[in-house]
Amino acid sequence: MGHGRADIAKAASEQIGTLAYASNWGAAHPPAIEAAALIAELAPGDLGTTFFVNSGSEAVETALKFARQYFRSQGQPERTKVISRSMAYHGTTMGALSITQLPKIKDPFGELLPGIRSVPNTLGFTGDCGPVTDLECFQAIERTILEEGPETVAAVFAEPVQNGRGALVAPDGYWPALRALCDKYGILLVSDEVICSFGRLGHFFGHGVTGVVPDMVTFAKGSTSGYAPLGGLIVREKLVRELFNSSKGGVFTHGATWGGHPVSTAVAVANISAMRDENVLGNVQENGPKLMKALNGLKNSHRCVKAVRGTGYFYAIELMADSFSGREFTEAESLKVLREVLPESFKRTKVILRGDDRGATMLMISPPLVADAEVLSELLHGVDGMLNDIEKAVQP
Structure with a gap:
């Protein structure tokens, strides 16, 4: 949204003067509630529950933890494996780094999370490439699922436009086919939109480009346009209900001291509202x-x-x-x-x-x-x- 916006600065200043800090542990504060409601209004499908953190890496970490706890709550504790795409960057914390597929930034840290598999990205395939299910970049995903055992795979992580390897736009039909593939095997589809959400692709969310509703969406950068640190995970209401209503689940056991900070969420409301109102x-x-x-x-x-x-x-x-x-x-x-x-x-x-x-x-x-x-x-x-x-x- 550019530098020096007085409206966003005013929102931060007023929030500091009203409520500088309040935790979201056990109870939410007004700016976090307002930000979550606004995000739910703009998100596609039943993506209606937001868990706030501080950064994109934390958002990806949150998605990993939600996927694991969700499947444990549903009596499928063996579902821990994750599939991500070659050259994809998903963050620097240990879980997010584990699903990142860039050896140069992973190797210095030795062994990371087990059960992470890499599949080809869509480099060289964009636009109309014929039936997407005939392309190796797609076939490799199902092949990997079957090799690992579908009952052990928790999630597939992918960006609407992949940053690593240079703004890779998937071929026509890729995302609907990926959605169908995940549904076929009961796997969660996570759209990592830390870069792509809130306007970068000309839409609030990647759905505007992919045409599908994922199970989870990670976000960060564009939510505040850099005026304050904020990230988050948006989850489909169906999954939230199933976790909360499970005897083995209940509360999502995760959180961060500064996650959904009052100033950051107030800034997000001002930023996203301006983005919407100013076209x-x-x-x-x-x-x-x-x-x-x-x-x-x-x-x-x-x-x-x-x-x-x-x-x-x-x-x-x-x-x-x-x-x-x-x-x-x-x-x-x-x-x-x-x-x-x-x-x-x-x-x-x-x-x-x-x-x-x-x-x-x-x-x-x-x-x-x-x-x-x-x-x-x-x-x-x-x-x-x-x-x-x-x-x-x-x-x-």
């Missing part, structure tokens, strides 16, 4: 396709661009040494681009993006949701300059 999602829906077209235009005019992927206001530019000859970066060239060329380009162009090396050398582009045509023009001018700098550095 911010409409801005993303209108300008997102134009941004994609412009980025593809840069691809056509720069030999260092291999691919452009994404949707809404969430994109990745995959880089290479020379698309004309097909030459990829050497390891040394990639390091030079990420650690030397791009930092200097950010300073020179006054446009700060993120360089990424998860599986490829990439530029990640996520403009503020309120960015209009003028701001996007400045952004594109900066990206053009960065690509020029990269070509000068690696091409003879």
Whole structure:
């Protein structure tokens, strides 16, 4: 939502002056109740119960714990295994890191949670690819479920648009087929929307892109637009009732001291309300396709661009040494681009993006949701300059 919004700052200030802190253990406070009600109103289907935490990693951790406790409450304690996609990033806490599929950030910590399986992501498949059930990136999921034993699998975690490996948009029909597959085997489908929710894709939630209602949704970043730390897990009402009514379940045994902090939830209400009332999602829906077209235009005019992927206001530019000859970066060239060329380009162009090396050398582009045509023009001018700098550095 951009920097310096007086309405959001006012909401934080007023909340500090009214109720600076109250725990959500055993009883909720007014701003948490208001935030949860607003989220339930905007969420698809019967996703109606929100458990607040402080960050995206904590939200994923909460989803893992809910899945485990839920199945234990239903007399299925053997359901502990989790499936996630190759190169996916889900967080830094031990559980979230366990289902993250990026060896570089996992290996330093040794053995993590057991029972985590990786399946292919959707790289190379987007749009109309024919029957999705014929694609290896989908078939591998069912094959893995059967190899592990469906009765041992608790959840499948996936992002509506996968961040790791560069804004991967799934092929048509992927998510409905994934929903049907999870239903077939009684597995919970968790949509990790820490990045994608609250406007990043032009919708409040990934449902606007995937067309399916998952069993759980994790969120964080966009819920407060960075004005205060907040994350959460939204759970389908059916699952909540089944847990609460079970003799082996009852209360979800989880919590955090600052989870659903009064100031953070007051900020979330102000932020999400403004997002809704000012038609911010409409801005993303209108300008997102134009941004994609412009980025593809840069691809056509720069030999260092291999691919452009994404949707809404969430994109990745995959880089290479020379698309004309097909030459990829050497390891040394990639390091030079990420650690030397791009930092200097950010300073020179006054446009700060993120360089990424998860599986490829990439530029990640996520403009503020309120960015209009003028701001996007400045952004594109900066990206053009960065690509020029990269070509000068690696091409003879």
